[in-house]
Amino acid sequence: MQSPAPAHPIHAQHQVHVREVTLGLLGCGSVGSAILELLERRRQTFADMGVRIQVAGVLVRDASRPRDVPRGTPLTDDPSFLNKCAVVIEVMGGTERPLELLRPYLCSGRPVITANKALLAECWDDLRPFALAGQLYYEASVMAGTPVIGPMSTVLRASTFQRFQAVVNGTCNFILTRMEQGLDYPEALAEAQALGYAEDPPTLDVGGFDSAHKLAVLARFCADGRFPFQAVSVQGIEHLTQPDIQAAAARGERYKLVAELMRTADGKEDSWEGWQAKVHPLSLPGDHALCSTAGSRNAMLFEGDECGPLLFAGGGAGGMVTASAVVGDLLDWLIGFPGHVPLHGPEEGLGAETNCG
Numbered sequence: 001m002q003s004p005a006p007a008h009p010i011h012a013q014h015q016v017h018v019r020e021v022t023l024g025l026l027g028c029g030s031v032g033s034a035i036l037e038l039l040e041r042r043r044q045t046f047a048d049m050g051v052r053i054q055v056a057g058v059l060v061r062d063a064s065r066p067r068d069v070p071r072g073t074p075l076t077d078d079p080s081f082l083n084k085c086a087v088v089i090e091v092m093g094g095t096e097r098p099l100e101l102l103r104p105y106l107c108s109g110r111p112v113i114t115a116n117k118a119l120l121a122e123c124w125d126d127l128r129p130f131a132l133a134g135q136l137y138y139e140a141s142v143m144a145g146t147p148v149i150g151p152m153s154t155v156l157r158a159s160t161f162q163r164f165q166a167v168v169n170g171t172c173n174f175i176l177t178r179m180e181q182g183l184d185y186p187e188a189l190a191e192a193q194a195l196g197y198a199e200d201p202p203t204l205d206v207g208g209f210d211s212a213h214k215l216a217v218l219a220r221f222c223a224d225g226r227f228p229f230q231a232v233s234v235q236g237i238e239h240l241t242q243p244d245i246q247a248a249a250a251r252g253e254r255y256k257l258v259a260e261l262m263r264t265a266d267g268k269e270d271s272w273e274g275w276q277a278k279v280h281p282l283s284l285p286g287d288h289a290l291c292s293t294a295g296s297r298n299a300m301l302f303e304g305d306e307c308g309p310l311l312f313a314g315g316g317a318g319g320m321v322t323a324s325a326v327v328g329d330l331l332d333w334l335i336g337f338p339g340h341v342p343l344h345g346p347e348e349g350l351g352a353e354t355n356c357g
C-alpha cells in the first residue's frame, strides 16, 4: 500500500500565520468601488504578506442603492464601524464631514489613507500633526496613480528644490483641447459636462481650485511643511477666448492650466515666505513637456539643483488609476513604512504630539 505523500517541505517549514486586518472605507463612488475590486485582485499579495483584509464597513449616503461591488460588501450609512478598524481609507470627498469622522479616529493613533486633496489642502492645520506623526498616507491625492508624493517625501529631499510646473486637472485639459479644435469656452464646457468630465457647478476644476489644492499639498514637501492653501494665487481658464487660443496656435504654442511653485524674492507680491505658488493658464511652446498631456493624463516638470530636471507623467484621474495609489499606500502601511511626512523643523517629525487633548 502506498503511504500518504509527505507534507510539502516548503509548506511544512513556512506555516504562515494569517493576521486579519479590519479596514473601513469611507465612500463607494468611482474610487471607492475600484478600491474594493482591487482589494479582491490583490488578495494573494496580501496573503503572501500573511494578511487577510476584512472590510468592516463601507460608508455611503444611500446604502439601499444597488452598486457594482463584490458580494457581501457591508454598505452602510452608519459610521460606527470605524471603532473596530485598524486602518481607514477615506474617498468620500468634501472637507467638514470627513474631518469630523477622521479626527477622533486619528486621535486614537490609527492610520488613515486618503485621496482627498480638498481635505488635505483646506484642513491642514488639523491634519498636519497626524501627518508629522506618520499616520497619514495620501499618494492618490495628487496625480492619482502617478507617484509624485512618494518621491517628494523621500529621495527628492536630497536635492535643493527650485521649481515645479504641473498640469494636474484633466477637465481643463479636455476643454482646452476642444477649444483648439474650434469650440468656444461655453460649448467646450457644456460638452465636458455632458460627458461627465466636469461637475455642475464646474468651478472647482475650471476655476483652478482643484489644481490649487494639489499645489498646496505638494508645496508642503518642496517648500515649507506649513504651506497654507490660501497662499496659492488662483486663476482659472474661464476667461480664455477663441482669439487667445488661435493667437497661441499662430505662435506654435498651446494653453495649459499650469500649477507652478518656485523660489522668489522675499516681499515680492504674491509670495509666501520666499515662495510663489500660482495656478494660471499659460501659453507654452508646442514641444514643451507639459504639452504632451491630453485628457485625464497629468504631467509635472520638477527641477532640483542636484537631481536636475525630472518629468513625471501618467494617469491623473479615474477610479482604478486612483485606487492603485490608495492600495499601494495600504501595502506601504502593512510593510511598516510611515505615511507621507511633510517638511518640518527639528522639534517636530515622526512621533510628534498630535494635540488631541
Ligand SMILES: NC(=O)c1ccc[n+]([C@@H]2O[C@H](COP(=O)([O-])OP(=O)(O)OC[C@H]3O[C@@H](n4cnc5c(N)ncnc54)[C@H](OP(=O)(O)O)[C@@H]3O)[C@@H](O)[C@H]2O)c1
Residues within 6 Å of the ligand: 026, 027, 028, 029, 030, 031, 032, 059, 060, 061, 062, 063, 077, 090, 091, 092, 093, 094, 097, 115, 116, 117, 118, 140, 141, 144, 316, 317, 318, 319, 322
Ligand atoms: N475620481 C477620480 O478620478 C479621483 C482621482 C483622485 C482623487 N479623487 C478624490 O477621491 C475622492 C472620491 O472621489 P470619487 O470620484 O470616488 O467621488 P464620488 O464618485 O462622488 O463618490 C463619493 C462617495 O462618497 C459617499 N459620500 C459622500 N459624502 C458622504 C457623506 N456625507 N456621508 C456618507 N457618504 C458620503 C458617496 O455616497 P453615495 O454613493 O451614497 O452618494 C459616494 O459613495 C474625492 O476626494 C476626490 O477628490 C478622485
